[in-house]
Each structure stands twice: as structure tokens, then as C-alpha cells.
Amino acid sequence: MNESLQQERNDSASETSHAAEAHFVRFINVQKSYDGVELVVKGFDLDIHKGEFVTLLGPSGSGKTTCLMMMAGFETPTHGQILLKGEPINDLPPHKRGIGMVFQNYALFPHMSVAENLAFPLEVRRLSKAEIKRKVARALAMVRLENFGDRRPAQLSGGQQQRVALARALVFEPELVLMDEPLGALDKNLREEMQYEIKRIHAELGVSMIYVTHDQTEALTMSDRIAVFNDGVVQQLAAPETLYEAPENAFVANFIGENNRLYGEVTEMIGDKCQVRLDSGETVLAKPVAAGGIGARTTLSLRPERVDIAASGAEASFDNRFRAEVREVIYLGDHLRTRVSVCGTDEFILKTPNAKHYASLRPGQSVDIGWSSSDCRALDA
Amino acid sequence: MSDSPASPLTTADGVPLKVSLRRAVRRSKIKAFLLVSPLLLFLVVAFVMPIFEMLWRSVDNPEVSTHLSRTVEALEGWDRESLPGEEVFAALAEDLREGQQARNLGLLSSRLNYEKSGMRSTITRTARGLGTLEPPYREALIELNDTWGELDTWKLIQREASPLTISYYLAAVDRQLTPDGEIVRAPESQRLHVTLFWRTLWMSLVITVLTLLLGYPVAFLLASLPLRYSNLLMILVLLPFWTSLLVRTTTWIAILQSQGVLNDLMVAVGVIADEARWQMIHNKTGTIIAMTHILLPFMILPLYSVMKTIPPSYMRAARSLGGRPFLCFRRVYFPLTIPGIAAGGILVFILSIGYYITPALVGGQSGRFITNYIAYHMQTSLNWGLAAAIASILLFVVVVFYLVFNRLIGVDKVKLG
Numbered sequence: 001m002n003e004s005l006q007q008e009r010n011d012s013a014s015e016t017s018h019a020a021e022a023h024f025v026r027f028i029n030v031q032k033s034y035d036g037v038e039l040v041v042k043g044f045d046l047d048i049h050k051g052e053f054v055t056l057l058g059p060s061g062s063g064k065t066t067c068l069m070m071m072a073g074f075e076t077p078t079h080g081q082i083l084l085k086g087e088p089i090n091d092l093p094p095h096k097r098g099i100g101m102v103f104q105n106y107a108l109f110p111h112m113s114v115a116e117n118l119a120f121p122l123e124v125r126r127l128s129k130a131e132i133k134r135k136v137a138r139a140l141a142m143v144r145l146e147n148f149g150d151r152r153p154a155q156l157s158g159g160q161q162q163r164v165a166l167a168r169a170l171v172f173e174p175e176l177v178l179m180d181e182p183l184g185a186l187d188k189n190l191r192e193e194m195q196y197e198i199k200r201i202h203a204e205l206g207v208s209m210i211y212v213t214h215d216q217t218e219a220l221t222m223s224d225r226i227a228v229f230n231d232g233v234v235q236q237l238a239a240p241e242t243l244y245e246a247p248e249n250a251f252v253a254n255f256i257g258e259n260n261r262l263y264g265e266v267t268e269m270i271g272d273k274c275q276v277r278l279d280s281g282e283t284v285l286a287k288p289v290a291a292g293g294i295g296a297r298t299t300l301s302l303r304p305e306r307v308d309i310a311a312s313g314a315e316a317s318f319d320n321r322f323r324a325e326v327r328e329v330i331y332l333g334d335h336l337r338t339r340v341s342v343c344g345t346d347e348f349i350l351k352t353p354n355a356k357h358y359a360s361l362r363p364g365q366s367v368d369i370g371w372s373s374s375d376c377r378a379l380d381a
Numbered sequence: 382m383s384d385s386p387a388s389p390l391t392t393a394d395g396v397p398l399k400v401s402l403r404r405a406v407r408r409s410k411i412k413a414f415l416l417v418s419p420l421l422l423f424l425v426v427a428f429v430m431p432i433f434e435m436l437w438r439s440v441d442n443p444e445v446s447t448h449l450s451r452t453v454e455a456l457e458g459w460d461r462e463s464l465p466g467e468e469v470f471a472a473l474a475e476d477l478r479e480g481q482q483a484r485n486l487g488l489l490s491s492r493l494n495y496e497k498s499g500m501r502s503t504i505t506r507t508a509r510g511l512g513t514l515e516p517p518y519r520e521a522l523i524e525l526n527d528t529w530g531e532l533d534t535w536k537l538i539q540r541e542a543s544p545l546t547i548s549y550y551l552a553a554v555d556r557q558l559t560p561d562g563e564i565v566r567a568p569e570s571q572r573l574h575v576t577l578f579w580r581t582l583w584m585s586l587v588i589t590v591l592t593l594l595l596g597y598p599v600a601f602l603l604a605s606l607p608l609r610y611s612n613l614l615m616i617l618v619l620l621p622f623w624t625s626l627l628v629r630t631t632t633w634i635a636i637l638q639s640q641g642v643l644n645d646l647m648v649a650v651g652v653i654a655d656e657a658r659w660q661m662i663h664n665k666t667g668t669i670i671a672m673t674h675i676l677l678p679f680m681i682l683p684l685y686s687v688m689k690t691i692p693p694s695y696m697r698a699a700r701s702l703g704g705r706p707f708l709c710f711r712r713v714y715f716p717l718t719i720p721g722i723a724a725g726g727i728l729v730f731i732l733s734i735g736y737y738i739t740p741a742l743v744g745g746q747s748g749r750f751i752t753n754y755i756a757y758h759m760q761t762s763l764n765w766g767l768a769a770a771i772a773s774i775l776l777f778v779v780v781v782f783y784l785v786f787n788r789l790i791g792v793d794k795v796k797l798g
Binding site for chain 2 (some may be wrong): 002027062065073074093094095097099100101103104105107108109111120121123124125169172178
């Protein structure tokens with residue numbers, strides 16, 4: 001009996017710990033309004049596992065930063081609940097949440113040296129001097145700035161400041177780190193370098209990260225899962241591959257990666273495919289994803305790299321084939337971007353590898369192009 | 382292969398680079414100078430020259446050497462032990478007779494009167510009585526006025542014959558010279574200026590601290606409120622700037638006087654008895670209240686301009702790192718506002734040290750500043766030398782404060798708007 005009780009306790013313990021793993025951070029139907037007239041965030045639900053890297057991606061003004069600020073405690077939700085490790089934190093002030101945060105412009109304290117900046121969160125936690133020194137040194141080593149402790153933030157380059165900000169958000173060993181467009185101020189090369197750096201640190205420490213950005217490449221490179229925001233609503237929450245390969249609606253398809261759009265009406269369902277009559281009259285076979293029933297308007301979404309030129313010999317697999325006229329060819333080194341006019345649009349893009357048999361394309365030339373119906377997704381209008 | 386690095390760089394046609402550069406920028410330099418020259422001229426005429434004039438006047442001592450030139454000459458080689466001889470008295474008689482005819486003995490008699498009271502009437506009476514006198518003058522003059530029989534009188538004339546004097550400065554700090562040239566404190570009844578200097582300094586300090594305490598939260602609100610509220614608040618801060626200084630000062634008289642708005646209100650409410658009305662004006666309290674109010678914008682604006690540049694993300698970062706609100710303020714926000722505190726502090730302090738009109742109107746006897754005595758010596762006692770000496774000391778104090786401040790804070794860090 002004693003044993004079974006023990007067993008039970010173990011079970012329940014592992015269950016709660018499992019629950020904490022799964023529901024490390026939870027947003028439950030969170031809404032936010034600043035002026036009482038308009039909702040900036042309309043019913044946000046999110047469930048983050050421990051150690052996960054989740055990105056909130058969306059155009060500016062879509063509500064992603066507001067969600068991050070609510071998580072940090074700088075904004076209060078108008079409605080709904082935010083849970084951290086199962087505890088509601090709506091009424092917890094920011095300094096009691098123990099969440100690390102990296103700000104858009106780093107927010108390093110300019111009157112303190114780098115080491116003093118890093119020591120600040122440890123001092124407010126009343127750690128001993130020796131302990132502080134040890135942790136600061138370790139944090140500096142983690143971001144490879146061992147010899148920069150005595151410098152002022154103004155004496156550092158943008159990338160170094162970024163590293164210090166990261167180290168400061170991590171030095172007090174929070175379980176959750178929030179990042180608000182942390183790489184926005186860096187140039188392209190540095191940004192890519194820092195993306196890998198953040199990824200490395202995330203993997204090393206196993207902390208959970210919520211990352212806000214409007215840069216889709218950044219989001220795709222770094223995240224375990226991405227929540228695509230638009231107009232205060234999460235359009236799709238999924239892993240990067242899923243978002244790219246299987247967008248659930250027209251906004252996500254457009255926002256993530258390049259995308260050809262064709263507009264039409266569903267005329268027939270054939271097994272797992274649907275037939276769509278385009279506004280220009282052609283008929284296209286597509287994969288119904290978010291299209292309504294027969295007669296509904298739909299947007300067809302097609303990645304440029306999934307369209308091929310029929311001359312390449314792979315035409316057999318294409319159940320959609322059209323005659324197109326080449327308008328423009330842009331040479332991009334490893335690939336070619338060809339703009340053609342087809343199916344009533346002049347803006348249809350093909351991305352083809354820079355291989356010999358594509359090199360002959362010239363503006364004005366007519367070519368056969370084709371794509372598989374499974375790559376052509378029928379989405380909402 | 383290439384030129385040795387030691388040889389000076391030249392342009393393609395062989396002119397040294399430095400010369401060429403100087404030629405190239407000369408035109409724009411001349412243009413820039415011409416543009417600022419009207420203001421420069423104005424500053425020189427209206428600011429720099431008066432300051433030197435003031436400094437000069439505080440040590441200038443022409444009266445005795447001009448109007449008693451013969452006497453001074455005759456006094457050379459005098460043993461300072463016994464009364465001078467007949468030739469000195471004769472020279473004095475001639476000097477005074479000439480002065481009497483030219484009617485310019487007033488300056489001389491005032492000047493000597495500053496050093497030795499009674500000298501004005503001595504000179505006036507002697508000059509008037511000279512008409513009938515015959516040589517030998519020595520006994521006759523002593524007969525006419527026995528001041529001439531005192532050794533100290535002659536020592537004084539000899540001392541003040543020098544074209545420069547420190548006696549104005551000594552008077553400005555309540556000191557004087559004995560006939561034998563020692564510096565001693567002035568008689569108790571004449572000590573006045575040192576007290577006033579100290580009062581001016583500590584009251585200015587109190588005013589500066591008060592404007593800081595009152596202005597800091599206002600500046601913070603200004604910097605952190607949404608624009609439409611902060612604009613309104615800014616107008617409220619600036620409104621006093623657009624109101625006449627005299628109106629603001631006299632308004633405080635209306636509010637604070639014993640039959641004024643505030644006292645009436647408190648009597649009506651029953652906080653104080655009718656016969657125990659508070660004396661809040663025409664004393665130090667009045668000066669401090671009115672000047673704190675008048676100088677407040679000079680504290681708020683520099684503070685605001687510094688606070689405006691502090692991104693809110695600093696405080697957010699400090700909070701997210703675990704700091705309690707007050708600790709974040711003390712460790713992060715406050716240190717970043719120090720340049721503003723310094724700018725506002727030095728501005729208010731220097732302005733209030735030199736403030737004149739408000740202490741004159743509401744200060745009464747006890748709330749008066751040193752500036753009021755500069756004005757008194759300029760307009761009433763007409764002792765311009767003393768006024769210039771006090772003003773120079775004030776200028777010196779301000780410059781010292783500025784230098785100390787520069788050493789501690791650094792003027793380059795200060796933002797004045």
C-alpha cells in the first residue's frame with residue numbers, strides 16, 4: 001500500500017513536470033486594447049514547451065511586440081491569461097517574473113561598464129561579490145567578449161553591444177528569454193552571424209526563447225516554431241518547413257517566401273484535388289487547403305521554384321501545363337529569376353537553377369511551363 | 382619607391398598640402414567671420430568692455446593724485462613720524478584753492494571720506510576758509526581745522542596717492558586699512574557685506590535645491606507623458622516665461638502678505654488665528670518662495686531635455702533584470718539625468734546669485750541679496766568703486782563655481798535645451 005502510494009506520487013509528479021514541460025508558457029485567449037476602441041491583439045493563444053525557440057513573426061503593427069511586452073510584464077492584458085510554469089502572472093510586476101529580455105536597441109546602461117551591466121541583475125539578487133564576478137566572467141566568455149568587461153557600451157560595435165545585451169539577459173540564468181527584434185540594427189553579415197550565435201547559445205543552455213521579428217529569413221533560420229501574426233491574430237503557428245511548404249492561408253503564403261498568386265473559382269472536386277477556373281479563363285488543378293466548396297472564390301498559391309519549364313524533360317509529372325511568354329530574365333548567379341506572362345498575369349515568377357538548358361531564355365520567347373497540382377495550394381480568397 | 386614619410390605632403394603642382402588647404406578654406410573662414418561679426422561687435426561693446434570697465438573701476442584711484450598733486454609731491458620724503466613741514470601745507474592750500482575755483486573738490490572729499498569719516502566736511506570747510514588765509518599755512522590750517530594736525534590724515538593722503546587701491550575690495554569684505562597700512566575688520570556697526578554674501582550664497586543654494594525637488598518630477602512627467610498631455614504641461618511650464626517678471630513677483634506679494642490671499646484663506650478655514658497671521662513676505666521666506674517659482678523653468682527645461690533622450694527601454698531593461706522600481710530609478714535613471722541636474726543646478730544657482738528685482742521687491746530687510754547693495758552703491762551712495770568691487774567679487778564667485786562644476790561634471794556634457 002505504501003509502495004503504491006509512492007508509485008502514485010511519482011506518477012503525479014512526473015505528470016506535473018511533464019505538464020510544465022509542455023505548457024511552460026501559455027497564452028490563453030489574450031486580448032489587448034490600448035484605447036478601448038480597437039483590439040491590438042485579438043484572442044492570442046500560444047503554448048510554448050520548455051526549451052523551445054518560438055518566433056512571433058509579422059508585419060509591424062500586427063501585435064507581436066505587444067504580446068512580448070505582456071509576457072515581460074510591461075503591458076497588462078485587457079482580457080485573458082498568461083501562465084508561466086502553470087502560474088498566472090497577469091498581476092506579477094516585471095521584476096518578479098525572472099524573465100530575461102533583449103531589447104531592440106539593446107538598452108545597455110550607458111553609464112556602466114560592460115561588466116557592471118552584467119553584474120546589475122546579479123547585484124539586485126544580492127549574490128556575493130565572488131559569485132557575481134564568476135558569473136559575469138562566464139557570461140562574457142559565452143558571448144566571446146572576455147576582454148571587454150571594462151569597456152563602456154558606447155565603445156563597442158553594434159555586434160558586440162548585441163552580444164553584451166544577450167549575455168546580460170542570460171547571466172541570471174532565466175528559464176525564459178524574450179527578444180524584441182534584437183538584430184534589427186545590425187547589417188546583413190553581422191545579422192547572420194548573430195543568428196547562429198543565438199541559435200548556438202539556445203542549444204547550449206536549453207532556455208526557452210520567444211523571439212519577435214518581422215524578418216522571415218531570420219524566423220525561418222532560428223525557430224522551432226513560428227507564429228505568423230497579422231492584424232492581431234495568429235494566422236498560423238507551425239514549424240518553419242510547414243509554414244513554407246504548407247501555408248494555411250493566403251496571408252501566410254505571401255508573407256513567408258516568394259509566392260505566385262492566381263485568382264479563381266472552385267468548379268469541381270476530383271478526389272483529393274480541386275479544379276479551379278481562373279478569372280482569365282484557364283482551368284487549373286490544385287490541392288484544396290483552405291478553399292471553400294464548389295463555387296467559392298480562391299487564391300492559388302504557388303512557389304516560384306516549384307514551377308518548371310517543360311523543356312527540361314520533367315513535364316510528365318505536371319498535371320498543369322501552360323504556354324507562357326518570357327518578359328524578363330534576371331541573372332542571380334546561382335539561379336535565374338524569370339518573369340513570364342501566363343494565366344492572365346504579367347507577374348508570374350519562375351526560379352530556375354542556373355543550369356545549361358535554362359540559359360537560352362530571352363524576353364519575348366514562348367515557353368511551356370508546368371507545375372504539379374500538389375504544389376499549387378488553393379487557399380482562402 | 383615612394384616618398385619617405387618624413388617629407389611633407391604636396392599637391393600635384395608642388396605646393397605643400399597644408400598651405401594649399403589653408404588657401405582653400407580661407408574664403409569660407411572669412412565669410413563665417415563676417416557673419417558672426419555683428420554679434421561679436423555687440424558682445425564686445427555691450428558685455429566685454431563693461432566688464433573690464435567694472436574691473437578697472439574697482440581698483441582705480443585717481444582722486445588724490447589728481448586733485449592734490451602738489452601736496453602729494455611735497456609729501457615725498459616725509460618721515461611719517463612728525464607733522465609735515467610748511468611746504469606741504471602750502472602745497473595743500475594751493476591744491477585746495479585751485480579745486481575750489483574749478484569746483485571739483487566733491488570727488489576728492491567723497492573719496493577721502495570713504496577712508497576716514499569727517500574728511501568731507503574737513504575739506505569743504507578748509508577750502509571755504511582758505512580765501513582769507515596768508516602764509517605761513519601750517520598753523521593757520523591746523524587752526525582752521527584740527528584734522529590737519531593729525532598724523533593719520535597725512536598718512537592717508539600719502540597712501541591714497543597711489544593710482545591703484547585695494548580699499549574698495551577691503552570695504553566689500555568688511556575690512557579696512559589702518560593708517561599704518563594694516564588690514565583690520567571694520568567696526569561692528571559697518572560690517573554688512575560678508576553677511577550679505579553668505580546670505581546670497583546659501584539662499585541661492587536653497588532655491589536651487591527647491592527648484593530641483595519641485596522640477597524633477599515635472600520634467601519626468603514632461604518627458605514621459607504622451608505628446609498631447611506633455612504639450613499642455615509644457616505650456617504651463619513656459620507660461621511664467623511669457624509673463625512679466627514684475628507681474629509674477631507682485632502676484633506673490635498679493636498672495637503672501639499678511640492681509641493677502643493665503644493668510645485670509647487660512648484664517649477663514651481656521652488654521653491660524655487672525656492675530657497670528659504668518660509673515661511670509663518682505664523676509665527670507667518671501668524671497669525664497671518667489672525666486673523658486675520664477676527660476677523653476679530654468680531647472681525644468683535642462684532636466685527635460687536630458688530626460689527626453691533617455692529611452693524608456695533602459696528602465697524596462699532594469700525592471701526585467703529584476704530591479705525593484707526604486708532601485709532601477711536610483712541605479713539607472715537617476716545617474717543618466719545628472720547632466721541635466723548639473724545644467725539646471727548651475728543655471729539656477731548662477732541666476733539667483735545675481736538676481737536683483739525679486740529680492741528687492743519681496744525681500745524686505747532680511748531677504749535682500751548682495752545685488753541689492755550693488756544697486757544701492759550705484760544709485761544712492763554713489764560709491765561706484767565699492768559697487769564695482771562687490772560686483773567683481775560676485776563675478777569671481779560665479780567663475781569659480783563654474784570652474785569647479787566644469788571639473789566635476791564637464792561642461793561638454795551639459796545640455797541646455
